[in-house]
Each structure stands twice: as structure tokens, then as C-alpha cells.
Amino acid sequence: MQTRNIPYIVAYRFIVLFVMATALGVVVSLTAIAFIECVSWLNNILLIAPHARVQVLVQQPWLLIAATLLVPTLGGLLVGLMLQKISPSKRPLGPPDAVWAVQLRQPLPSFRAGVVSTVAAIVSLGCGASVGQYGPMVYLGSMAGNQLARLKLQIPNLASVAMACGVAAAIATAFNAPIAGLIFAHEVILRHYSLQAFAPTTVASVTGYFMANVVFERPPLFLVEFAGVTHGYEFMLFALMGVICGFLAVGFMKLILRAPKVAQATGLPPMFRPAAAGFVLGLVALGLPDVLGIGQEVLRFATIEGAFAHWELALLVVAKILVTAMCVGFGFAGGVFSPSLLIGILFGALFWMVLNFFGVPNSGIAVYAICGMMALTSPVIGAPLTTILIVFELTRNYDLTIAAMVGVVFANLLTYRLFGRSLFDVQLASRGLNLSLGRDRGLLENAKVIDQKIDKSPVILGPEQDASAAQQALVAAGRAEAIIIDEKGLYQGVVRLQDTQEYSDTAVMHICDKAWPSFTENTSIWQAMLDLEDFVGEAIPVVQSTTGELIGTVTEASLINAYLSAVHDLRREENEAV
Amino acid sequence: MKQFKFIVGALGVWLLCCTAMAETVTETPTLTVATWGGAYETAQREVMFDAFSAETGVEIRTVAYNGGMDVLQRESVPDVVDMLEADAHLGCGTGALHPFDATTLLDASDGTAPQQDFLPGALLKCGVAHLSFSTLVAFDERAFPGEKPRHIADFFDTTRFPGKRALRKEPSAILEWALLAEGVPRSQVYNLLSTDRGMRLALRRLDTLRGQIVWWSDPDKPAELLADGTVVMASGYNGRFFNAQLNGTPLVMMWDAQIVDRDVWVIPRQTTGQQLDYAKQFVRFATRADLLAELAERIPYGPTRRSAFERIGLHPNAGIPMADHLPTAAYHLRSALFRDTHWYARTAKLRQQRFAEWLAQGE
Secondary structure (H helix, E strand, O other), rough: OOOHHHHHHHHHHHHHHHHHHHHHHHHHHHHHHHHHHHHHHHHHHOOOOOOHHHHHHHHHHHHHHHHHHHHHHHHHHHHHHHHHOOOOOOOOOOOOHHHHHHHHOOOOHHHHHHHHHHHHHHHHOOOOOEEEHHHHHHHHHHHHHHHHHOOOOOOOOOOHHHHHHHHHHHHHHHOHHHHHHHHHHHHHOOOOHHHHHHHHHHHHHHHHHHHHHHHHOOOOOOOOOOOOOOOOHHHHHHHHHHHHHHHHHHHHHHHHHHHHHHHHOOOOOOOHHHHHHHHHHHHHHHHHHHOOOOOOOHHOOOOOOOOOHHHHHHHHHHHHHHHHHHHHHHOOOOEEEHHHHHHHHHHHHHHHHHHHHOOOOOHHHHHHHHHHHHHHHHHHHHHHHHHHHHHHHHHHOOHHHHHHHHHHHHHHHHHHOOOOHHHHHHHHHOOOOOOOHHHHHHHHHHHHHHHOOOEEOEEOOOOOOOOOHHHHHHHHOOOOEEEEOOOOOOEEEEHHHHHHHHHHEEEHHHHHHOOOOEOOOOOOOHHHHHHHHOOOOOOEEEOOOOOEEEEEEEEEHHHHHHHHHHHHHHHHHOOOOO | OHHHHHHHHHHHHHHHHHHHHHHHOOOOOEEEEEEEOOHHHHHHHHOOOOOHHHHHOEEEEEEOOOOOOOHOOOOOOOEEEEEEEEHHHHHHOOOEOOOOOOOHHOOOOOOOOOHHOOOOOOOOOOOEEEEEEEEEEEEHHOOOOOOOOOOOOOOOOOOOOOOEEEEEEOHHHHHHOOOOOOOOOHHHHHHHOOOHHHHHHHHHHHOOOOEEEEEOOOOOOOHHHOOOOOOEEEEEEEEHHHHHHOOOOOOOOEEEEEEEEEEEEOOOOOOOOOHHHHHHHHHHHHHHHHHHHHHHHHHOEEEEEEHHHOOOEEEEOOOOOOHHHOOOOOHHOOOOOOOOHHHHHHHHHHHHHHHHHHHHOOO
């Protein structure tokens, strides 16, 4: 608001944000295209892509078998080595890390960890692991934004805006879908719609789209012909399919969360887990080559009537869910978006086949396949708006979008109740960032009491001192409460000035208020505010959780200040213009 | 009866061999070129074969060729072959062809080097692609006085467009068309055909035509079959169809889903010594920009040299501007599929196998 009076600051910010967004759009788009090209090149030379596999099928069948088994295994080994030996974070990074950094205004994991994770994702996808490519690309985008935000440009919220720009450009490039990129950055990463972020994100998104579509002329991802929904009751069917997809999505996400525990139970060291998963994947792929990699061909087949038999679809849905959970859980680097698309589209096709089996008149397989694809994917990534827009931008088909929209919302409603807003959010919650009640709680839970103004020299008494001495000390210091510490320096309790007047000869230990709250170095502002609901007093002791030693005291006023300023910051960020 | 035919055939071949030997005895230098016959060969003869003989004194004798690798296993292998690009890759891979040195080609008239003048991918390891042709579907105008077939899916639609179809008895264009008719985008056709599922889908589509197909292998045949009313739609090459149109056959080419491929001059390994020199000389001569343009004026196959495009004028007899009739004309390319010839070469066996199985099912 103040900036309204200072036009040159506005102009400066405007120009910097615009230039930054354009630069990010170009850089992220180029890296995203390079990412896709690398994966596709690897897929071809490593005999993962069907186009390459068929060319050795007749002449060298043994080579094909060897490649199917060895490529994912050795690729897994390489991924394991890279992540455990070179990456400081020792795990692949993805959208949750970007959300974490943006919501808590913290830096991303180190640049090196990001680069290793990205290369590991290229290797994983290149070797046919059943993981997604969009998660790593989203991270790549946020990484670029993060690097740029390290320049000291004197713009509020620059890091969040820059990361959102990078993410938007990545999605816009990957899907040829600028609107979806823009919405994804807000819906998943930023979780608010301030104009300050919206404008640059749009610029980055459009730049990414322009690079992908105009400069490099990348083909659209998914062209489907669809004439329109012919029967009104089909919208009920889309809703029903949405509900079933919701159940499937919950099962899929629960498996993904469980898989790391299974991996741990195998006793394999983390370095060799991806290789083990790769070998199992290879075995499965010998009989069911459709599970390998991203599965562009399978996506297309699912929209063609008669490409699969009922049982094939059912088998593939189950197999893809299992191998994806295994690949992600055992440590391959990659996301869950593309596998979700695949599982969803196969399920949609299956749903249609069942309808057809019962002779229900319908508008054809394509709309059910696409509706299933999006209904299953949206609750996994927690982005209903984005998925609806992706359908719109990929297919440019209005009727198809409306049909998919119905499935998407029902799936999201159900999944939200049974599981949570998305896989990312549940993963973040398990790491201590709970976004289910909005951004405030997440931020406040991660702001610590210990980081506030701590009074290191409160009035301190020994447990055996008597009340009158305590009273004198308190009056002399002008305080209302004294902290009792034993001879080892351990915190014992608090004695209030008014209590010392009643019992002048008693040892303070006997008149201390046992119910007085205390915090540790881990207590969050959120927790502190809950603890202070019925509190009447001046300051709260902060105690080392491991040793029980007193660190200092924090006043109620400074906690309320911290709370208000955090909430105020959030509101200001959400309403920021330029 | 069959035996009798065989004996007559064998006698014919023997006689042919004798005359060939007789010719070599007379010691007029001769180059044998395997090419595709019909209107195409006539045009080649007019534009380049005779001119080559006039310039070098080397006579050109042509032998009939309908594609495939068998030509390299014949008793007398021709000195030069006008091969399909996929076959050229295949032959090159097995070492059956001489490696090709692009620097031996002539520059464009303005001095542009062949590497810049030829279209991307035209200079192969074992040959030089000299023209682009199209495999497409044409229909008999008389058979469909009302609604005309417009989309490739119509080729498979025997309800709306009843009647027999003529197809080349090869697992080639028909596979691509089957998937395109399923609504598969062009960019994904070969990726899908690479899977067992894709191949099955394509052959299933072909099933809808079972019993309605007249097979051909001579490239002049499809136009004839359309002309005499045997079939109502036919696959074929755009040049032959164009020629038939000039001769009054009421056929219409459906450019939707045309498949663009290239013809390549290759020199088989068996060509050696003096013949090899003649062969190299011939390839250099036959890929001159002016001659490629002249050929395109007689039969609408697109040259592979940029400098040749600017020279294409009117058809010598019909007076039609020929640039508009090339497969590579802009409005013909809107739904064109460029054949993935490397994929073709490496999947030849597989495709043959699947096609043979499919044929056997129908018997």
C-alpha cells in the first residue's frame, strides 16, 4: 500500500519481475525440453521405447530380454549410487520440497542435491522405471526460481514468486498448457492468488509455452477427437467413475506411502533398493512390457476401442499401481503424475468396457478414458483446477473438459475425506507441515518459540530459598514471576509474586505453580498459542527438552506478536500487487 | 497347366539371358538399371537414360523391379537399382550395397554443394535419394457420384463406400492407414505399430476389408483396376495415378493420409570394375537438378534437391503446372505421414511374418 506513493519502486519491481519471469520461462523451458529429450534418447538407445524394441525383436530376441532385465536394474544401481553418494539430501527431491520451501519461506535443499536428483530422475525414466517425469520437472522449475531469487533484488516474497514462475514454466512446457501451468503454480505451490505472483507466473508460463510450441514446435501431447456427450445420464456415470477413481487413488497413495516401509523391511541398504526394484520391474515387463516407462503408447491405446481386452485392462491397472509404488518406494527418482495418468486412463477404458458390456448407450471410449485419467490424477497431486485445465488445453475440446470436470470433483471430494488433499500434502504433513487447514497453521507450526525474543536473565531461585527472599528478589527486579532451578540447573517450576505474600517462610519449591506451562526448543508458535489459551501471566519458561535445563523465558506478548506478524505477513503476501 | 506355364516362363527367362549375353558379346558398353516400369520408366527413359547414353555412349538397359531385396539375389544382378529408401537401409545394413560418397555428386548450377542442396536425409550411407513419391488412395469417381470418400477411415468403411479395394500385397502403407483410421495422430503411428498391440489393431482394421481386397504388385495395376471398374478404391503411387488421369481415367486422389517416401539410387556390391565406374557416372548424371526437374514435369514425383524445385514447369503435353501436383506441395502435406524408413528396414521381417499370418487366416 505504501508503494502507491512511490512510483519508481513500483516501476523497478514491475521491470524486475517481468524480466525475471521471462528469463525463468526461457531457462526452465529449455531445461525441461532437454530433460524430455534426454529421457527419450535414453529410452531409445536402451531399448525401453517400443519403437526401439521392435527393431531388435526378430533379429536379436535375446538382446531384448537382456535389456528388459538389465537396463532397469543397472539404472536403479546408478540412481542408488548417485543419491546416496553424491546427493547431500540422500533422496530424490520433488514437488513437496518446493511446497515446503515456498510455504515456510525456507531455501530449497542444496543446488547440488537438486541437480543430482534431476539427473537421477533422467536416469530412472531413461531406464524405464515406472515413475513420472513431471514431478522432477516441477522441482527443476522451482530450483531455477530459487537460484534466481538468491540475487538480492529487494522485492518482497521474491523467492516464492520466482519458484512459482519456474514451476509454471515447467508445466506449461511439459504439457504445452500455459493456463494449467499458471494454475498449478498457484494451486499446489503458492496456495494463494496474489496479483504479485499471478502476473509474473503468467509471463513465465506463456514464455514456456511459446518456447515449446513456437520455437521448438513440439507436438501436442494428446490429441483426441470427441464429438460431445450424447446422453444426459452419462454425467451421472462420470460422477460415479469419479468416486471409484477416488477409491483407487486412495489405494494408490496409501501403497506409495507404505512402500518405503516395505523397502526398509527387506533389509537392503538404500543404495541397492532401486536396483532391486528395477530387477523386479524387468521381470514384470518381460510379460507385460506396457508397465515400462512413461507409457505414451499405452495412453493412446486406452482411447482406442478394442485395443485391450477387459482382463488386460484390469491386470494393467493393478500391475501399474504396484510397480509404481515399488519404484517410488524403493527410491527411483521420479514423480507420480504420469503413472497416475496411465492408471486413470486404463481404468476409464475399463469402466467404459463394463458399460458397453451391459449395453448402456454411451458416447464412446475416449471421453471415459480421459475422464478416468483426470479423475484419478487430480486427487493424487491435489490440483483439481489444474487437471481440468490440462484436459482443456491438451485436447482443446470443450465437451471433453466438462465431462472430465465432473469426474475430477467427485474424486477429489472423496479422496479429501478418506486420505487428504493430495499425496504431497500427506507427505508434507508427516514431515511436520500441515496444510490441511490452510497456510497459517503450516507456517505457525514451523515457526519456533525459541526463535522469538528470549529473556536469558529472568529471576532465578533455588528450590530451598524461602518465599520472603523470593519476594524481595522479584520486587527488586520488577517482575511477577521467578523460575526455580535446582542445584544441577534443571528447571523445577515457577513461583508467582502473589503466592510469596501468603507463605513467607515456606520454601519456594512448595508454593510453586506446578501447572505453569513451559516450552521446549521445539515448541512451535502454533502449539504455544494453544497452550496459552487459559494462561494468565507474564512469561513462560523455555526448557531444553533433552537435558531439562532452563534456556530462558519468553513473554506472552512476544508470542502474540510473532503470531500476528506471521498471519499479517501471509495476508500481505496474498494481497500483494507489485 | 501350371507346369506348362512354368516351362514357358523358364524358356522366356533363358531366352532373355541369352540375348543379354549376346549384347555383352557385341561389346557396346551397357549399364543395367533396375527400375519400376510403366509411366515412371518412360519418363526416366525420356529425361535421363537416353541423355546419359548420348553423353557417354553407355547404353542403358532396364530390368523390371517391384521393390524388395530379391533383386540382389538374382542370377544377374543389375548394376544400379532404383530402390525404396527402406530397402536401401536394409541392403546397406547387410553390406549388399556399395557405400556412397556424396562428394561425387554434382554441385547445383549456382555452385551450392550437394550437402546443402539436397533435402535433409537424402544423402544416405549407401545411396542418394533422388525423388519423393506418395503412396495414397485413389477412388473411382463413377462409383461415388454422391458423397466422396475424404478421410482415410472411409477406405475401411465398406458400408458408406461399398465396393472392392485394390492393395499392394505388402505389409506397408496399409498398416499406417489402419491406425490413422483409428484416429491415431501421425506422430504416434510408428510408435504404436512398434507394439504387438498396435500391429494387432492394424490387422484387425484390415479384417474389415477381408474378401473385398484385390492385391496388386505391378504399380501400374491399381489405375487399371480402377479404370476397368474391378475396384472402387485403390492404393497406389501418385505419379501413376496422375498419368492415368491424363489418359482419361476418372479417378480422384484422396490426399488424406498420403505416405511420403523416397526412391534411392543404389549400386549393388556385385557391380565391379568398369561397370562400377559407369554406375557411379550414371548416379552423378541422374541426380542433376535440371534432370530431376524435368522428370517431375513428366511424372509428379518431387525432386530431393532444392535447386531442382525452382525449375519445375509445365507438363510437356498437358501443359499443367506440375509443382502443384507433387506430394510435397503444401496443401498435400496437411495430413501427410512421412515414412519412417529406418523403422521399416528393421521391422521388415516382423511385418512380413505378421502379414503372412494374417493372409493365412483368411484361407
